[in-house]
Amino acid sequence: MARKKSSVVKIAKSRATSTLVRSVDLSDREFMGKVLLTFKVMPASANIPIEKIESEIKSKISADRMSREPIAFGLVAVIVSTLVEDAEGQVEKVESALRSIDGVGEVEVTEITRTI
16 A cells, blocks of 8 residues: 655655755865954952053954953953954963963953854
């Protein structure tokens, strides 16, 4: 006994036959996107000049944007944004470069955003 095809299968089959698919070889292209990383860099104490930390950040990484954020009792954090390749290990690489700066107490990743 032959089975009848359901109407759902018929609809799916008719839609699939009208789909145009082109074969494109993209093996020579790189699809590495960019990621915008934002860090909050806290000085080890309020006695450390924030200008010194900012100049060290500029020498260690290519900061696209930098601003100051008052925390409390004279303590000011530096908010740093940088654009990097969307590849494994990039966040850790930038974070370790920021941590290696003299006078930096804490580094926190506050935002990771893929660019279009």
